[in-house]
Amino acid sequence: MSVVTLTATQEEVAQQMAQLGTQARAASNILSTAPTKAKDAALLAAAMTLRANVDDILAANKLDMDAAIEKGLSGSMLDRLKLDSDRIEAIAKGMEDIAGLKDPVGDVIANWDRPNGLNISRVRTPLGVIGVIFESRPNVTADAGALCLKAGNAAILRAGSESFHSSRAIHACLVEGLTAASLPEHAIQLVPTRDRAAVGEMLRGLDHNIDVIIPRGGHSLVARVQAEARVPVFAHLDGICHVYIDKDADIAMARDIAVNSKMRRTGICGAAETLLVDRAAVDTHLTAILIALMNEECEIRGDDEVLAKLDMVTPATKEDWSTEYLDAVIAVRIVDGVNEAIEHIATFGSHHTDSIVTNNEETAAIFLNEVDSAIVLHNASTQFADGGEFGMGAEIGIATGKFHARGPVGVEQLTSFKYQVRGQGQTRP
Amino acid sequence: MSVVTLTATQEEVAQQMAQLGTQARAASNILSTAPTKAKDAALLAAAMTLRANVDDILAANKLDMDAAIEKGLSGSMLDRLKLDSDRIEAIAKGMEDIAGLKDPVGDVIANWDRPNGLNISRVRTPLGVIGVIFESRPNVTADAGALCLKAGNAAILRAGSESFHSSRAIHACLVEGLTAASLPEHAIQLVPTRDRAAVGEMLRGLDHNIDVIIPRGGHSLVARVQAEARVPVFAHLDGICHVYIDKDADIAMARDIAVNSKMRRTGICGAAETLLVDRAAVDTHLTAILIALMNEECEIRGDDEVLAKLDMVTPATKEDWSTEYLDAVIAVRIVDGVNEAIEHIATFGSHHTDSIVTNNEETAAIFLNEVDSAIVLHNASTQFADGGEFGMGAEIGIATGKFHARGPVGVEQLTSFKYQVRGQGQTRP
Numbered sequence: 001m002s003v004v005t006l007t008a009t010q011e012e013v014a015q016q017m018a019q020l021g022t023q024a025r026a027a028s029n030i031l032s033t034a035p036t037k038a039k040d041a042a043l044l045a046a047a048m049t050l051r052a053n054v055d056d057i058l059a060a061n062k063l064d065m066d067a068a069i070e071k072g073l074s075g076s077m078l079d080r081l082k083l084d085s086d087r088i089e090a091i092a093k094g095m096e097d098i099a100g101l102k103d104p105v106g107d108v109i110a111n112w113d114r115p116n117g118l119n120i121s122r123v124r125t126p127l128g129v130i131g132v133i134f135e136s137r138p139n140v141t142a143d144a145g146a147l148c149l150k151a152g153n154a155a156i157l158r159a160g161s162e163s164f165h166s167s168r169a170i171h172a173c174l175v176e177g178l179t180a181a182s183l184p185e186h187a188i189q190l191v192p193t194r195d196r197a198a199v200g201e202m203l204r205g206l207d208h209n210i211d212v213i214i215p216r217g218g219h220s221l222v223a224r225v226q227a228e229a230r231v232p233v234f235a236h237l238d239g240i241c242h243v244y245i246d247k248d249a250d251i252a253m254a255r256d257i258a259v260n261s262k263m264r265r266t267g268i269c270g271a272a273e274t275l276l277v278d279r280a281a282v283d284t285h286l287t288a289i290l291i292a293l294m295n296e297e298c299e300i301r302g303d304d305e306v307l308a309k310l311d312m313v314t315p316a317t318k319e320d321w322s323t324e325y326l327d328a329v330i331a332v333r334i335v336d337g338v339n340e341a342i343e344h345i346a347t348f349g350s351h352h353t354d355s356i357v358t359n360n361e362e363t364a365a366i367f368l369n370e371v372d373s374a375i376v377l378h379n380a381s382t383q384f385a386d387g388g389e390f391g392m393g394a395e396i397g398i399a400t401g402k403f404h405a406r407g408p409v410g411v412e413q414l415t416s417f418k419y420q421v422r423g424q425g426q427t428r429p
Numbered sequence: 430m431s432v433v434t435l436t437a438t439q440e441e442v443a444q445q446m447a448q449l450g451t452q453a454r455a456a457s458n459i460l461s462t463a464p465t466k467a468k469d470a471a472l473l474a475a476a477m478t479l480r481a482n483v484d485d486i487l488a489a490n491k492l493d494m495d496a497a498i499e500k501g502l503s504g505s506m507l508d509r510l511k512l513d514s515d516r517i518e519a520i521a522k523g524m525e526d527i528a529g530l531k532d533p534v535g536d537v538i539a540n541w542d543r544p545n546g547l548n549i550s551r552v553r554t555p556l557g558v559i560g561v562i563f564e565s566r567p568n569v570t571a572d573a574g575a576l577c578l579k580a581g582n583a584a585i586l587r588a589g590s591e592s593f594h595s596s597r598a599i600h601a602c603l604v605e606g607l608t609a610a611s612l613p614e615h616a617i618q619l620v621p622t623r624d625r626a627a628v629g630e631m632l633r634g635l636d637h638n639i640d641v642i643i644p645r646g647g648h649s650l651v652a653r654v655q656a657e658a659r660v661p662v663f664a665h666l667d668g669i670c671h672v673y674i675d676k677d678a679d680i681a682m683a684r685d686i687a688v689n690s691k692m693r694r695t696g697i698c699g700a701a702e703t704l705l706v707d708r709a710a711v712d713t714h715l716t717a718i719l720i721a722l723m724n725e726e727c728e729i730r731g732d733d734e735v736l737a738k739l740d741m742v743t744p745a746t747k748e749d750w751s752t753e754y755l756d757a758v759i760a761v762r763i764v765d766g767v768n769e770a771i772e773h774i775a776t777f778g779s780h781h782t783d784s785i786v787t788n789n790e791e792t793a794a795i796f797l798n799e800v801d802s803a804i805v806l807h808n809a810s811t812q813f814a815d816g817g818e819f820g821m822g823a824e825i826g827i828a829t830g831k832f833h834a835r836g837p838v839g840v841e842q843l844t845s846f847k848y849q850v851r852g853q854g855q856t857r858p
Binding site for chain 2: 029032033106112114118120125127128211212232250253256257259260261264346364368369370372373374375376377378379380381383384389390391402403404406407416417418419420421422423424425426427428
């Protein structure tokens, strides 16, 4: 009997999800040519509705928080889940910011003439339907929905089960905004079930009604999505970011960049996890940097040469080179110049963000060209790995794949393009 | 016993293919920063070697041709398979042309400054390892290998079993070119087995050692690749291209574009398959266009209104609207203006290439914006759907997906990009 029940439920979920897909596709066909004004009006109306419904949203969030406390979720999980009026105001403000961004759809990326008189434009178009799968942060409901809408895409959002009620309350405001702007209410849909089978349905692409999946969450979520998705995925699995201190680095700059890259915020994907120090800089730079890190209460895990230099260091094991601590811990290794640094990053890195500190332009050029990461920096902190810091406005995440979107994924990265060719009757000889 | 043998063979193929993948990845790491000069030198040396080895290549081709004739392959298949000294010269010339293209790697696509002084460049980088699966045309060995190499990618080429010997002979010349330029010989590898299991291994991505698959061949090959590939695919499944004749079209221009779009070459993906005619143009334009097509010995399959106008027309069935004839046949339907034309294309098209003929700029703008195809044209033949005609130089094919590469896939489309950020010690507040 239980098997029959289970199958029935899965089939129900599959049907429900298929319907979401069909609705999303229909909405995306309308959205793809929706005027900028309508999309922005929807975002502004949604922001207003969010502000007007703070009490309802907080009440919904309380349901989620109570359940989460009862389940014994960790402090950091609870913090991510929690909403208060300031956070709701920030969400509303974020939607207004997205409304203020330039509409990427219709942008002419390139335009050229051919000798036969044909004029060719490469013009941005929406991607279609975007599936976003996220964990406990309820604000992603609004951020992701708004970014997809701005780029003319329909969104299917799957909130973590912990944030189910909060996400639903926020989603209701988005739908009100869409309706106010006479856009299809299915432009932003929230998966209405907590059933995990819904995620599987999304990963299979809902019979070609999801064009890309964006996972927002921890390693295990992203790993599952990358392994199972039958549609393209924009994601990063890990952010094992490196700072390499070259012998030609300014010592104070090296110290400040190392400390900022690691300690400004330790829990973000652009936080440095490994410090590589040029052997020729050990006597000059190493101690100053390590002491500065320790002053910020950062734990150091060093290789033998680092240990020999400073005895307050924990010995590093091989695992440390491929660990994303997301905490006040840094692995430190001495390398033989920029080439060994590049080799280390190729072996242990995650193609996310890596920085070199040096005053030698040639050495910097080698690093910037040869390190195969989405973002490579020279004399700047890895914590700049962020769409806002890149001037893209809001981002939906950072991608480490090499297809389509690499690095911060903002509204432009949520578009495709087409070629518009204008002639005067040309036929091909 | 047979099961055991089969498994053993499959395992052998899997091992062989895994080795190809490892070798390709190693080569791609070197190629990714290989200087333009070396890549071009390899292409020029390969072209010279091709010319010097015409006899060997023709002898290899004879083996393939004899086997193909014995197997009873069709005339058009034999024509695709056949090499002669002119065709080999064209292949060599093609490689020289690719050597003459601008190297896309290192191209700065965008560059901007941030208020904090950071300078951000978006720079083209190679994609990595490209798997190309093709059918009987042996020239694809050289074209695809050369395009991948020019963009700094390693290539794994799987030739159709019919062209096995020809492809091997051509591939040997490519390897000689690579060696002459001191580039890794594994930069362009040819799958050394005819076993079909090799294709399955490639579609699974060879344990992350293939980054993208490009199928070059007929519908069933592309359909299999799209259904089974676990890595991104650049392809088009069908080229159901439309020409829409608006009431405001110049009659002679409409006639010439319709005839050229259909008849210049009927076997290419950019050939028109369906002609949509505005109801308001039936009395003025239709007969002239249909007679011109029939004068070129094109069969017309028309809907009732077309039949009523001209009795030499075969009645069209619903299948005709979604058939890629690749032959001198065209389906003709009368529609109610541009909006019904767009609707028809959305329902039956393949997102490849569609053209409108009109002197009305507003109508043209609606068509160019709303038709969701890789290439949309105004007053020009669909047969311009070609990388060469776009000024991209050679192309490896046309993609109808919306990810990464859409439309003609030339060397630029075979690249990714990264962000290079240059600072003067900036840390993030």
